[in-house]
Amino acid sequence: MKARILLVEDDQYIGAATKKRLEESGYDVVHSIDGQAAWEQFQTRTFDICLLDVVMPKKDGLALAEQIRRVNDHVPILFLTSKNEKEDRIKGLRTGADDYISKPFSMQELILRIEVFLKRTRNQTVEKSNTFHIGKLTFDYEDLRLYTAEGDISIALTQKEAELLLYLCNNPNKTLKREDILANVWGKDDYFLGRSMDVFITKLRKHFKSDPHIRLETLHGVGFRFNVPTSK
Numbered sequence: 679m680k681a682r683i684l685l686v687e688d689d690q691y692i693g694a695a696t697k698k699r700l701e702e703s704g705y706d707v708v709h710s711i712d713g714q715a716a717w718e719q720f721q722t723r724t725f726d727i728c729l730l731d732v733v734m735p736k737k738d739g740l741a742l743a744e745q746i747r748r749v750n751d752h753v754p755i756l757f758l759t760s761k762n763e764k765e766d767r768i769k770g771l772r773t774g775a776d777d778y779i780s781k782p783f784s785m786q787e788l789i790l791r792i793e794v795f796l797k798r799t800r801n802q803t804v805e806k807s808n809t810f811h812i813g814k815l816t817f818d819y820e821d822l823r824l825y826t827a828e829g830d831i832s833i834a835l836t837q838k839e840a841e842l843l844l845y846l847c848n849n850p851n852k853t854l855k856r857e858d859i860l861a862n863v864w865g866k867d868d869y870f871l872g873r874s875m876d877v878f879i880t881k882l883r884k885h886f887k888s889d890p891h892i893r894l895e896t897l898h899g900v901g902f903r904f905n906v907p908t909s910k
Contacts, residue, residue, distance in 0.1 A: 680704060680705060680706040681705050681706065681726040681727065681792075681796050682705070682706040682707075682708065682723070682724065682725050682726050683700060683705050683706065683707045683708070683725065683726065683727050683728075683729060683792070684708050684710070684716060684719060684720060684725040684727070684728045684729065685697055685700070685707050685708065685709045685710070685729045686709075686710045686711075686712075686713065686716040686728070686729065686730045686731055686734065686739065686742065687709065687711070687729075687731045687734075687758065688711050688712055688731060688733075688734045688735060689731075690711060693709050693711060694709070696709075696729075696785070696788075697709045699785045700785075700788075700789070700792075703789055705792075708723065708725070711734075711735075712734050712735045712736040712737065713734050713735075713736055713737025713738055713739065713741060713742040714736040714737045715736075716730075716737075716742055717737060717742055717745055717746075720746060725753060726753070726754075726796060726799065727753065727754045727755075727756065727792055727795055727796060727799075728743075728746060728753060728754070728755045728756070729756050729758055729788075729792075730742055730743060730755060730756070730757055730758065730775075731757075731758050732757060732758070732759050732760075732770065739757060739758075739770065740769055740770055740773055743755050743757075743770060743773045743774060743775050744773045744774070746774075747773060747774035747836070751774075751822060751834075751835075751836045751837045752799070752822070752837040754776045754777075754795035754796075754798075754799065755774065755775040755776055756775070756776060756777050756778065756779060756791060756792070756795070757770045757775050757777070757778035757779070758778070758779060758781060758783070759778050759779070759780055759781065760780065760781050768870055768873055768874075771870060771871065771873065771874035771877075772874065772877055774836060774838065776795065776838065776864070777791065777795075777864065777865065777866075777871070778870070779791060791865075794865050795865075808820060808844060808847075810847040812847065812850075812889075812892060812906050812907075813886075813889040813891045813892045813906050813907065814826065814888065814889040814891075815886070815888070815889055815892070817843055817844075817847060819840055819843075819844050822834065822835045822836070822837065822839075822840045823835060824843075824885055826888060833885050835885075838863075838878055839878055839881055839882060839885075841863050842859070842863050842875070842878050842879075842882065843882060845859060845862055845863050846882075846894070846902075846904040847904075849904065850904050850905075850906055851903070851904065851905060851906070852903065852904070853897060853900060853901065853903055854901045854902050854903065854904070855900060855901040856872060856875070856900070856901040856902075857901075858901070859875060859901065859902070860872060860875060863875070879894060879896075879902065882894060891906065891907070892905070892906045893905040893906065
């Protein structure tokens with residue numbers, strides 16, 4: 679079954695050329711030229727990955743990504759950005775985007791990035807249940823939820839929060855270098871993705887407030903240490 683891609687690019691020449699190359703590589707591609715049209719497509723069809731331009735008419739890529747994340751936490755979002763849009767990259771990652779690729783990009787690199795995310799999504803689908811008991815909390819990776827000891831309160835996690843927490847649970851009480859976390863959870867070590875990681879670390883710490891025995895410690899100049907008695 680072909681992976682379906684939502685490609686949102688207002689430059690019709692670039693959009694058509696990218697769509698053609700992706701279809702030649704075996705993907706099912708839906709191309710929209712503005713954010714509003716893309717949102718309408720997203721509401722009526724299922725997509726395996728979204729490729730979003732940032733600057734677009736009617737609804738820009740940042741607003742579109744935010745809308746998508748409100749209803750879907752797991753579909754990968756990849757921003758297509760210009761080299762001078764550094765602030766937009768940071769904003770995009772904060773809205774829940776998984777990665778970005780700078781224009782002009784090679785199709786080979788774009789396809790490799792797409793395959794990384796699709797492979798990760800497929801692996802998550804076929805993997806057996808991953809449930810971890812961390813202090814007084816229970817983390818269910820497949821359900822993207824964190825439960826209290828009584829099980830009466832649950833915290834919904836985004837896909838990226840769950841992926842980061844899964845990596846931490848698989849490496850408890852260890853010194854974890856920033857570059858290793860980025861490589862394993864985000865796919866590469868990158869300054870802007872590092873900023874995104876810091877945002878997600880802060881979010882996880884808020885989720886852990888109910889149990890003071892869980893500590894996500896910052897090791898300055900090195901990375902982090904997930905201090906907690908864990909059992910899988």
